[in-house]
Structures are given as C-alpha cells and as structure tokens.
Amino acid sequence: MKFACRLIALGGLLLIVAACDSSEEMVVPRVxxxxxxxxxxxxxxxxxxxxxxxxxxxxxxxxxxxxxIDWLEVEHHAIQLISSRAAMTMxxxxxxxxxxxxxxxWREYVNLMNDASVLALNSARxxxxxxxxxxxxxxxESCEACHRQFxxxxxxxxxxxxx
Ligand code: HEC
Numbered sequence: 135m136k137f138a139c140r141l142i143a144l145g146g147l148l149l150i151v152a153a154c155d156s157s158e159e160m161v162v163p164r165v166x167x168x169x170x171x172x173x174x175x176x177x178x179x180x181x182x183x184x185x186x187x188x189x190x191x192x193x194x195x196x197x198x199x200x201x202x203i204d205w206l207e208v209e210h211h212a213i214q215l216i217s218s219r220a221a222m223t224m225x226x227x228x229x230x231x232x233x234x235x236x237x238x239x240w241r242e243y244v245n246l247m248n249d250a251s252v253l254a255l256n257s258a259r260x261x262x263x264x265x266x267x268x269x270x271x272x273x274x275e276s277c278e279a280c281h282r283q284f285x286x287x288x289x290x291x292x293x294x295x296x297x
Contacts, residue, residue, distance in 0.1 A: 171221070174228030176291035178221045183247075184295070186214040187273055190254050194263075194270035208266065209258040215251035215273075219244055228291045234284060243280035250276050 189211040193203050222244045225231040234240050250272035257266035 171224070171226040171231075173221075174226040174291045174293070175222060175231045175234065176226075176228050176289055176293045178218055178226065180293050180295060182214055182221075183218050186211040186218070187277065190215075190266075190273060191270050194266045196267070203261075203263070203266070205258045205261050209255060212251050212255035212258055212269075216248060216255065219248045222247075230290055239283060240280070243276060243283075246276035246279065247273065 190208060192198075193208045223235060223241065225235040250269050253272060254266060254269035257263075257269050
C-alpha cells in the first residue's frame with residue numbers, strides 16, 4: 135500500500151516536472167493570504183455596492199437624454215461592483231458573514247451580481263446603451279434574489295442609508 139502511494143506520488147511529481155519543462159512561461163500559483171476583515175458585508179453593501187449600483191441604474195435610465203451617459207464613470211462603478219465580489223466571497227466582520235458565505239446559493243447570487251456587473255463594464259467600454267440597460271436589469275434581479283433569501287427585514291448589522 136505504502137509502496138503504491140509512493141509510486142503515485144512519484145508519478146505526480148514526474149507529471150509536474152514534465153508540465154514545467156514543456157512550458158516556457160512561469161506559472162505563479164495563486165496564494166490566498168488570510169487576514170482579519172475590518173468591515174462587515176452589511177457595510178460593503180451600503181458603502182460600496184449600493185452606491186455603485188445606483189450610478190449604473192441612473193445611467194441606464196431611458197429618460198436620460200442621448201449622450202448624457204458618462205461612460206468612464208459607468209466603467210468605474212462597474213469595476214467597484216466587480217471588486218466587491220471578493221468581500222462578498224471572503225466575508226467580513228458581521229455576525230452572520232461567515233455563515234452566509236459558506237452557502238452555495240449565496241455564492242450563486244454573488245456570481246449573478248458579478249455577471250451583471252461584467253456586462254455593465256463591457257457595455258461601458260463599447261458605449262452600448264441597450265446592453266447597459268440589460269446589465270441594469272440583471273443587476274437589480276441579482277440584488278432582489280439574494281435579499282429575498284438572506285436579508286432580514288431589519289439589517290443584522292444595522293448599517294443603513296440615512297434616507
Ligand atoms: C449574495 C447576496 C446579496 C447580494 C447579491 C446583494 N445583497 Fe444587499 N444585502 C445582503 C444581505 C445579507 C444584507 C444584510 C446585511 C446585514 O444587515 O448584515 C444586505 C444589505 C443591503 C443593504 C443595507 C440594508 C438596507 O436595507 O439598507 C443595502 C443598501 C443593499 N444590501 C443593497 C444591495 C444592492 C443594491 C445589491 C445589488 C446591486 C445587493 N444589495 C446585492 C445580501 C446581498
């Protein structure tokens with residue numbers, strides 16, 4: 135048994151060596167650096183996600199006069215939404231954060247929000263109004279879907295907008 139394991143280990147090593155040899159580029163492995171988050175998912179929601187999403191919804195508003203869309207700002211806000219995926223996946227200091235991020239459906243909603251945000255980013259880069267409108271619709275659907283399942287009526291962390 136032990137011998138077989140060693141053989142498998144050796145085989146694996148040889149494979150790795152072979153893979154390294156055959157490739158010219160150096161592959162740098164991704165390293166997850168553990169850290170203690172200073173903020174909660176609730177705070178990321180209010181201070182980052184909500185702000186960024188509202189900018190995109192306003193920009194996609196069909197009442198906007200033609201040419202009024204600030205595409206560079208749409209791009210920046212789409213990037214803010216995309217970057218929030220890390221906080222939504224790693225969790226934060228909120229009491230429920232670790233429990234939320236461990237759930238499969240949570241991650242699916244995070245991915246839905248990310249897909250909509252990537253569509254918004256691409257729409258901004260190609261200055262495509264129709265595609266931005268689709269991104270805005272998909273974005274609101276992702277917020278609502280996750281809130282239906284995970285957001286209590288009163289925020290657990292109590293951090294909300296003043297209005
Ligand atoms: C993956 C799940 C998930 C997604 C996606 C999500 N939210 Fe949230 N959101 C939550 C949870 C859970 C809370 C409650 C957090 C707490 O109170 O600790 C929350 C809270 C909030 C709050 C603060 C509470 C309040 O009522 O004012 C706002 C604002 C908010 N979300 C906006 C958004 C917007 C806008 C989107 C979409 C662009 C979005 N959220 C997408 C899970 C999600």
